[in-house]
Amino acid sequence: MTDTHDPGFAWDLAKSRERRTKRWSVYGPDVLDLTVAEMDLPIAEPILTVLRDAIERQTFGYPIPAARSGLPETTAKWLTETHGLTVDPGEIRLLPELMKGITNALREFTAPGSAVIVPTPTYRSFFGAVSLADREAVQVPLLDGHRLDYDRIDAAFAAGAGSLLLCHPANPVGRIFSPAELRQLAEIAERHGGRVISDEVHAPLRYGVDFVPYAAVSEAARRQAVTLFSASKAWNIAGLRCGFVALTNPDDVVRWDRLPGAASGGISPLGMVASAAAFEHGAPWLERALAFLDANRRRLADQFADAGMPEVYHPADATYLAWLDLRRLGLADPARLLREKAGVAVTAGPDHGTSGAGFVRLNYATQPDVLADAAARIIQVLE
Ligand SMILES: Cc1ncc(COP(=O)(O)O)c(C=O)c1O
Incomplete structure (x- = not known):
């Protein structure tokens, strides 16, 4: 560079x-x-172009149902081609913001009252999302500020934690965890029947370092994972309210689709066209x-x-x-x-x-x- x-x-x-x-x-x-x-x-100009067009067409109503929008297809293709996570468009759901996705995943996919392991330092809004889901965060500091502490993670799962909230790449330390590290985490989570919620919103912003999504490191990881991502950080469009969750465990898709609109709605049609432009032309x-x-x-x-x-x-x-x-x-x-x-x-x-x-x-x-x-x-x- x-x-x-x-x-x-x-x-x-x-x-x-x-x-x-x-x-x-x-x-x-x-x-x-x-x-x-x-x-x-x-x-980015391709994003501005589609937004100008959307404004001309007065695209200010409720968004088109995602399944008819073409966006899950565009997104799945981008995720597969740029991150190497093979997903079917039917495994993608939309969200206005990722924190809502974390709260939903904790509520729906983990046992009531089960603690959430949070490797720290991490994105500060994680703590709010955990408490909104009526769960307690168990902080596990990264060793030397950048390595997962497997012993303490194992102990926290053994003590009853139901999930781990991963920030990958890690905000604020900027670390991309290697596939070997993530596989080791997946083995621990698998032993305890734990879930791993992986916030991968910063993944496009990497400096020549390979990135492998958590869900892509093993079959176990794919079943455990709830993967969150969006165009909002990399293309600077957080205010347009459109994010994504990849549900690579088929049972999760069924449960997610039973969520009330209040838990999953609020996506902006402007965010949808902007995200598609980012993934296709950004x-x-x-x-x-x-x-x-x-x-x-x-x-x-x-x-x-x-x-x-x-x-x-x-x-x-x-x-x-x-x-x-x-x-x-x-x-x-x-x-x-x-x-x-x-x-x-x-x-x-x-x-x-x-x-x-x-x-x-x-x-x-x-x-x-x-x-x-x-x-x-x-x-x-x-x-
Ligand atoms: C790791 C991480 N996740 C999520 C977000 C915010 O996402 P959203 O506004 O879609 O909830 C940020 C914002 O800085 C972030 O750093």
């Missing part, structure tokens, strides 16, 4: 503010907000976006290294999130200090689980000058 920035991706921050989405709307003008997972990049844009993001993260690592603190950031396999090790400050939650002293907003490490103490999550999907400024401000506080 190249180390220079694609001029076609130049984007004025004022335009991000004009979007009036969560990003750049929470803090005042003096704070650089690198929290929420949206990107300061122009949206690859060239994504490749350019990844080159842009890759240049960003390399410069970020260089900036900390040049300041004599290379331990702060190591580029990872995937996502546009940097997991910054600020333990040199000796604070459990350095995010507040950075906001107050540096005017940089980042996500607090402990929000991602107890093992996040001393860390913060920084979203580097922004313009290079903004990122360089934020890093310089953080370095000043660290010094």
